[in-house]
Amino acid sequence: MKIRTPLTVITGPLGSGKTTLLRYILENFPKKIAILMNEFGEIAIDAKIIQGKNVQMADLGGGCVCCSLLGEFEAAVNEIIDSIDPDMIVVETTGVAEPDALVFDIQESLIKVRLDGVITVIDADAMVKYPSVGHTTQLQIEAADIILLNKIDLVSESELLTIEKKLISINEIASIVYAVRGQVDPELLFGIGRERVQAPPQHIHQPEFESFSYKSTAIFNRSCFEEFVNSLETNIYRAKGFIRFPEGIYLFNFVTGRWDLESFLQEATELVFIGKYLRETKVDILENLKKCEQLSLN
Template sequence: MQIRTPLTVITGPLGSGKTTLLRHILETFPKKIAILMNEFGEIAIDAKIIQGKNVQMADLGGGCVCCSLLGEFEAAVNEIIDNVDPDYIVVETTGVAEPDALVFDIQESLQRVRLDGVITVIDADAMIKYPSVGHTTRIQIEAADTILLNKVDLVSKSELQAIEKKLHSINEIASILHTVRGQVDPDLLFGIARERVQAPPHHVHQPEFESFSYSSPATFNRQCFEEFADSLEPDVYRAKGFIRFPKSVYLFNFVAGRWELEPFTQEATELVFIGKNLSLKKAEIIDRLKLCER
């Protein structure tokens, strides 16, 4: 009998901490893991963050992994099994993906894998700032076997209880794990193997977010860029990428008005901005950013 490779889906809203979780798994889980990533934006920032960690990459590119890319997804999974023979396959979906179609396709079309579990990462701080749960986020929560309630250090105890109550009202079955920067015992994420029957999805995508990218060989003034980052909200909900300052390059992460910089080995500035009706603000945002070039 053929042994099926366990496959775990990591999903969750934009900026919730999926890639940070993935980096933690790669550093702490002593198994051969193959990764498929599906990003929202023209530049595959997350793939560049993960690369170099002795893992097999298959970048699915922009768009929605649960619809237009299903054929490519199946081919990528089969190619990874043939060439790498991993212990586990992890699929990180874009923050705007609805995972129900992906789960259905895994169960119906991929005979060489078995769905081990769906991990949904939720940003506790964003749940307080934006309490209305959108359509896509609700589906991501409903699909979860395990919910990682991330960034719990940024909310109060009473706020945390309110968030948990809301999550349980959407998904009564999933266990909820509290995390800071995605720090969790990987053994809690793998080996779930919950039996489920996923009905065929009948959703129609209504693009909620727009994105644009910006690349530059220039060096940027750090103080100016930090002021620029402080000014992004409310036009931009999520931004990520690499920014070159005089002494080194940094990984830039911005979510819902909160941002951070982390030293990172990269050649040049590459940034992706994501938000609602962003095409109307693109030129203005780029002009403000260019003012920081040295």
């Protein structure tokens, strides 16, 4: 009988650093890894960040893998195993996913894989800014075998201790691993193999967030764009994508007011904005962004 393929679920709130962790794993872990990604938003930004890194990928877009895409997820897993036979499979869920439904499905419906573990990535800085843990984040923490407490360089030691106590109060079994920009020894994350009995979930998927996207062939004024980002309202929780300046294209990451740019090979500007009550502010955001366009490449 063929040994079942180990499957690891990486979950966590929007902007916690799941894709950054994946990039680090792919660069530092010499295994044949297949990745399934489920993104929130019309443009698969995270998939474009990962692609080209000598990894087999499947993108599950247009819904949440924890509910509406379970059938597609099962088919994608089986196809990956049959076609490329990877050493392991990693599933990155969208930040609004409730992983209990996914874990139950893996254990009940996928006979070719075994659940190796659930890694929940938590943004330490966001835990300080937003100390009230929402329903979805609570479930993500409860599901964890390992909690990767990321961005610890952005908080004080006392804040870190407070966060750790809160995480333990929610999940006293999971190991807590500290990280900066997702940099952690991959050996700590895989080979967990903890036996678990996942009860059928009482799934009430009520996404708190909305999203909209923006594409452009224009070149943007960098100073104007930086002013635009700094002026984003607090209802924008997460923004990400690619932005073209005269000197080149950059990967843009914005989480709860913090943001950075990283030089990146990509074709054009593509941005996704995620937050609450976006219908009220979408027009203003896009108008302010377009003010930064210098010229079109068409």
